[in-house]
Amino acid sequence: MRVPMTEYLFIDLDSERWLCRICGQDLGDARGNYKEGTLVYDRDPREIHPPILDPERYEFTFSPDPDFCRILEFCCPQCGTQIEAEYLPPGHPPTVDMIWDIDSLREKWEASGDNAEVVVNYGPNENAVTDFTARFESTGSHSHSPADS
Numbered sequence: 001m002r003v004p005m006t007e008y009l010f011i012d013l014d015s016e017r018w019l020c021r022i023c024g025q026d027l028g029d030a031r032g033n034y035k036e037g038t039l040v041y042d043r044d045p046r047e048i049h050p051p052i053l054d055p056e057r058y059e060f061t062f063s064p065d066p067d068f069c070r071i072l073e074f075c076c077p078q079c080g081t082q083i084e085a086e087y088l089p090p091g092h093p094p095t096v097d098m099i100w101d102i103d104s105l106r107e108k109w110e111a112s113g114d115n116a117e118v119v120v121n122y123g124p125n126e127n128a129v130t131d132f133t134a135r136f137e138s139t140g141s142h143s144h145s146p147a148d149s
């Protein structure tokens with residue numbers, strides 16, 4: 001069973017692996033940090049937040065100082081989808097934003113009898129049905145070809 005964890009991440013409870021929800025790429029041990037399975041783009045924050053004030057005239061321009069801030073973008077190594085981004089001091093290792101108790105997660109989904117890819121849990125006895133099936137298994141409805149845009 002695959003459980004949608006974020007917009008771009010599944011946990012496959014059978015293999016205990018993180019998977020990209022777009023292409024199915026294996027991103028590593030689900031008991032560890034999915035970021036270890038991603039490609040990381042270490043961005044200069046001035047590319048994303050350009051100065052509002054003229055940097056020739058002002059020391060502080062409302063643009064982050066790259067000596068104090070970097071933006072790390074974590075992307076799927078197969079399809080390139082950006083999975084996560086975070087602001088960190090230069091040289092700081094990627095943070096661990098999710099650690100899951102896989103045994104408990106499996107136990108709860110097995111007890112529910114629901115398919116995690118079609119149920120959204122809003123609270124006790126308040127599940128809604130929708131379609132969270134893997135995009136890599138759907139039939140063209142999630143295509144990202146230029147003809148769709």
Ligand SMILES: [Zn+2]
Pocket residue numbers: 020021022023024025076077078079080081
């Ligand atoms: Zn992918």
